[in-house]
Amino acid sequence: MTAGLTLPAPAKLNRMLHIVGRRHDGYHELQTLFQFLDHGDNLTLTARRDGEIHLSPALETVTHEDNLVVRAARLLQRASHASSGADIHLEKRLPLGGGLGGGSSNAATTLLGLNQLWQLGLSLERLAALGAQLGADVPVFIHGRAAWAEGIGERLTPVTLDTPWFVVVHPGMSVATPVVFNDPQLTRDSRPITMARALQGGAPEWRNDCESTVRLRYPQVAQALDWLSQYAPSMLTGTGACLFARLDSEQAAQALAAAANQHWHAFVARGLNVSPLHDALGC
Ligand SMILES: C[C@](O)(CO)[C@H](O)COP(=O)(O)OP(=O)(O)OC[C@H]1O[C@@H](n2ccc(N)nc2=O)[C@H](O)[C@@H]1O
Ligand SMILES: Nc1ncnc2c1ncn2[C@@H]1O[C@H](COP(=O)(O)OP(=O)(O)OP(=O)(O)O)[C@@H](O)[C@H]1O
Numbered sequence: 001m002t003a004g005l006t007l008p009a010p011a012k013l014n015r016m017l018h019i020v021g022r023r024h025d026g027y028h029e030l031q032t033l034f035q036f037l038d039h040g041d042n043l044t045l046t047a048r049r050d051g052e053i054h055l056s057p058a059l060e061t062v063t064h065e066d067n068l069v070v071r072a073a074r075l076l077q078r079a080s081h082a083s084s085g086a087d088i089h090l091e092k093r094l095p096l097g098g099g100l101g102g103g104s105s106n107a108a109t110t111l112l113g114l115n116q117l118w119q120l121g122l123s124l125e126r127l128a129a130l131g132a133q134l135g136a137d138v139p140v141f142i143h144g145r146a147a148w149a150e151g152i153g154e155r156l157t158p159v160t161l162d163t164p165w166f167v168v169v170h171p172g173m174s175v176a177t178p179v180v181f182n183d184p185q186l187t188r189d190s191r192p193i194t195m196a197r198a199l200q201g202g203a204p205e206w207r208n209d210c211e212s213t214v215r216l217r218y219p220q221v222a223q224a225l226d227w228l229s230q231y232a233p234s235m236l237t238g239t240g241a242c243l244f245a246r247l248d249s250e251q252a253a254q255a256l257a258a259a260a261n262q263h264w265h266a267f268v269a270r271g272l273n274v275s276p277l278h279d280a281l282g283c
């Protein structure tokens with residue numbers, strides 16, 4: 001039996017997220033800073049000769065064919081005319097609908113991992129273009145560098161951000177991204193800012209334009225955010241439901257996570273400017 005290739009599928013945070021417009025197809029134009037975390041899912045990929053894609057274990061709320069891992073593998077097979085298949089084991093640690101980009105990250109790890117396993121030699125640009133068909137957040141996970149993103153999140157410029165410790169809190173429910181983006185009251189007209197301005201950090205730029213809508217629709221998120229903000233500067237990531245607090249030391253982060261865990265699920269993670277996936281693959 002061939003040994004499997006085990007690779008990380010890290011979480012991302014949106015350190016800030018502005019919505020600056022809406023396109024005719026309904027997608028929103030964003031300005032956001034993406035950073036990776038040293039916490040996420042793991043995938044083990046093993047090649048099969050018969051072309052079949054097997055994924056285990058199944059996710060409770062997602063069918064096999066809808067799972068972004070399976071969709072990414074099939075997309076790569078079609079695009080590269082690959083005849084190989086794969087057994088894929090997914091160790092899921094990230095909450096679904098958490099704003100941590102778990103599904104997108106799973107898709108990116110599948111594309112990069114199978115590209116290596118099947119010896120396809122596709123470039124990161126080609127894989128990112130394929131990934132964009134699966135979700136707006138897939139390209140940043142393919143490129144693997146913290147980034148300033150514009151457009152719907154696909155126009156990426158690599159950046160170097162500070163790498164603090166974070167306490168990430170999951171308030172116990174998931175937020176469906178389309179629900180937030182379809183809310184009539186969502187702020188959609190923030191003034192575009194320059195990347196340089198965004199990188200200066202701090203208020204008022206490091207905010208998330210989804211926050212007021214999410215607070216109104218999901219009182220549990222508002223409650224957790226108010227609690228967390230008493231102890232450290234805290235924000236929503238993506239369209240939620242997860243929140244993150246920024247701490248200067250691991251010790252302070254562990255203490256806050258222990259307190260948060262009395263009410264919700266919380267974990268400590270460090271911000272990373274290079275994805276652990278790219279460290280693992282040496283790219
Ligand atoms: C908000 C972010 O989390 C920021 O990182 C992402 O842009 C969301 O990315 P995602 O979950 O991969 O989203 P997708 O699966 O591409 O889109 C889900 C739905 O969200 C809405 N959507 C998403 C991204 C975007 N820039 N504008 C949108 O309006 C669309 O209704 C879309 O049908
Ligand atoms: N492998 C997968 N992991 C997680 N979700 C998946 C997967 N495959 C399909 N999905 C579907 O995609 C939806 C969004 O999942 P994901 O975990 O990426 O949300 P998210 O963290 O809110 O992402 P984002 O920050 O990109 O909005 C899930 O609710 C689920 O229905």
